[in-house]
Amino acid sequence: MPPRFVAAGVSDNRDAKRAARDRLIQQREQQKAGERRRRQVIVAGAVVGVLGLAAVIGVIAANAGGSDNAKSASTSGPVVAPAGADAKDKPAIPVGAADAPSTLTVWEDFRCPACAAFENGLRSTIHELENSGQIRVQYHLVTLIDDKTRGGGSLHAANAAGCAQDAGKFSAYHDVLYTNQPDEMDDAYADNAKLLDLAKKVPGLDTPAFRSCVQNGTHNSWVVKSNQAFQAGKFGGTPTVQLNGESIFPAKGNEQITAANLKKWVAQANKGKPAGKASPAS
Numbered sequence: 001m002p003p004r005f006v007a008a009g010v011s012d013n014r015d016a017k018r019a020a021r022d023r024l025i026q027q028r029e030q031q032k033a034g035e036r037r038r039r040q041v042i043v044a045g046a047v048v049g050v051l052g053l054a055a056v057i058g059v060i061a062a063n064a065g066g067s068d069n070a071k072s073a074s075t076s077g078p079v080v081a082p083a084g085a086d087a088k089d090k091p092a093i094p095v096g097a098a099d100a101p102s103t104l105t106v107w108e109d110f111r112c113p114a115c116a117a118f119e120n121g122l123r124s125t126i127h128e129l130e131n132s133g134q135i136r137v138q139y140h141l142v143t144l145i146d147d148k149t150r151g152g153g154s155l156h157a158a159n160a161a162g163c164a165q166d167a168g169k170f171s172a173y174h175d176v177l178y179t180n181q182p183d184e185m186d187d188a189y190a191d192n193a194k195l196l197d198l199a200k201k202v203p204g205l206d207t208p209a210f211r212s213c214v215q216n217g218t219h220n221s222w223v224v225k226s227n228q229a230f231q232a233g234k235f236g237g238t239p240t241v242q243l244n245g246e247s248i249f250p251a252k253g254n255e256q257i258t259a260a261n262l263k264k265w266v267a268q269a270n271k272g273k274p275a276g277k278a279s280p281a282s
Contacts, residue, residue: 079221082165090233091226092138093165096130097276102269104129104137107230107240110157110177111145111184115239118249118257119178125259127171133275134266135243139174143227144238145184153182153189155223160195162219163210164202172202244269 081087084094092105104126108115129135141158145151157177164173176198182188189195192214199205199214213219230240241249241257243265248257255261 077221079225080218081222082162082170082219083168085162085165085222086138087222087225090140090229091222092140093162093170094136094138095171096136097133098136100130100133100136100276101273102135102244102266104135105140105240105242105245106137107140107142107233107235107238109142109144109154109238110161110181110189111151111154111187112142112238113181113184114237116178116181118239118241119175122257122259122262123175123178125262129263129266133277134270136276139170140230141223141226142230142238143223144230147227149185149187151187151190153187155220156192156195156214156217157189158223158226159217159219160192160199160214162222163213164199164205166213167205167207167210169202169205173199173205176201 079087081091082093086092086094108119126135126137130137141161143154143158146154161170161174161177164170177189180198180201195214196206196211199210233240239249241247243252246252248262248265250257252261252265
């Protein structure tokens with residue numbers, strides 16, 4: 001078979017196409033290398049960002065002390081329980097009728113977002129059950145977030161809540177603290193001025209006696225004792241919520257906690273039992 005004749009123009013065209021393909025392959029490889037470099041830069045930046053955030057959090061935690069903004073009042077003094085509060089092995093502030101047929105036990109931290117979600121979501125239901133004599137709530141105040149961040153807001157807010165209990169205003173002030181809760185990493189409640197300012201939202205609470213109690217940390221040691229009881233109980237976290245000793249947060253068995261379910265569970269627990277002598281939340 002005679003050799004195939006290839007015109008010079010055709011050969012040049014094929015060479016040009018090969019050269020173009022080679023350039024395209026080279027460009028793609030360069031693009032891939034560039035993408036790899038960009039990803040490395042992004043990852044490195046993310047790592048630096050995380051470390052920077054950790055450093056910032058460390059600075060916030062380290063600076064959570066100082067003058068009036070953190071643990072300015074001693075926690076090593078005598079245990080002074082708020083008026084009407086339990087100061088025994090598991091310090092608590094009770095709300096509701098003493099002879100209510102069921103007890104709702106709540107371990108919570110005023111800086112805890114999950115505690116705020118629980119309180120703000122079920123507040124009206126809990127108050128309804130308290131005021132109708134169906135439940136008595138035992139509030140155990142905890143400083144879990146302070147312990148993790150070296151802050152002071154959990155302690156100061158709990159002390160202020162104890163001071164509100166002295167004035168017969170615990171429930172109202174407790175609710176104000178949760179509806180105005182700062183971000184978990186913002187230790188705003190370590191500043192007594194903030195706590196005193198929020199007291200103005202509760203009629204009749206902002207008095208010289210309340211201010212003195214807050215500023216002196218009158219109930220700090222009592223709060224510390226409450227937190228020690230929480231640690232000794234080896235609870236999973238806050239809030240820990242129990243109805244007559246049975247855990248109901250975030251669920252009771254296969255049922256999630258809701259306003260309707262809480263009412264149902266209390267009704268089931270109270271079946272055949274008389275309501276307690278109704279008393280307004282203190």
